[in-house]
Amino acid sequence: MSTSMNSKEKLCQEDGIEKVDQAYFRLLIGCLIYLTVTRADFLNAVSILSRFMHCASEWHLKAAKRVLRYVEGTCDFGIKFTRSKEFELVGYLDSDWGGSVDVTKSTSGYCFTLGSGAFLWSSKKQEIVAQSTAEAEFVVATAAINQF
Template identity: 55%
Template sequence: MTNLGELQYFLGLKVKQVEDGIFVLQKKYVADLLKVDARSFRSLVGGLIYLTSTRPDISFTVGVISKFMHCPSKHHFGVAKRVLRYIVGTVDFGIWYGHVSEFKLFAYTDSDWAGFLEDKRSTSGYIFSLGSATVCWSSKKQTVTTLSSSEL
């Protein structure tokens, strides 16, 4: 086994290790993503999906536009371009895992009520944080419609 020193890059993630914590971001990946051929909506959305591994702030929007990968319109492509403009302004954002003396697990969850007017399905989401950093998150449309949700 060979000691290669401290981890710096892993699967497109840049890892900055300092005395009081670890910062994970995808600055180089963002730069490469911005070079994607704008005509390829699927490739662009796939890149945005991977970017959500360190950017929970774009998870919901990316999840919504990913529903239209097989039949995108100009409107969907415009939303994806707007996400890219946001990313350009926040390229140094990432996740900070700071040293804390006591790790506490926090969980937050929420759901809207029949948020999609077409089929009356709800969107539910959750986020878990351990210590000072987010470790798991999700936002998705529920697969079933409950009777109470469809009676408005």
């Protein structure tokens, strides 16, 4: 499995007719959230799936199992800090403007590296409804800068 989530899929609350055991789905998502403490590569997928813990369907469970298969196939991934001559703080950020199907809120994500390894990352739905792409980017930039 090369990616943790199909980028062409837009999950929403009305996906699927058959509901799954909500307690099981919450437990699964909770375990995945725990794993994101040391693995940022599937954080966005888990962030999106966590929005459906109150209304999970077979479709959402299928997407969560894809993340599990991704984790299983990449269990040797992790954070690696190596000695480097350049000890530079670098930040990356992005947002999708109104990317959520159910509500028109954007998703923000950022990551900071120091030297050779990432040490701080986040992916979550913005609290406000951005009126433009520029505003969505400004919101994530503000959130990222506020970490320091």
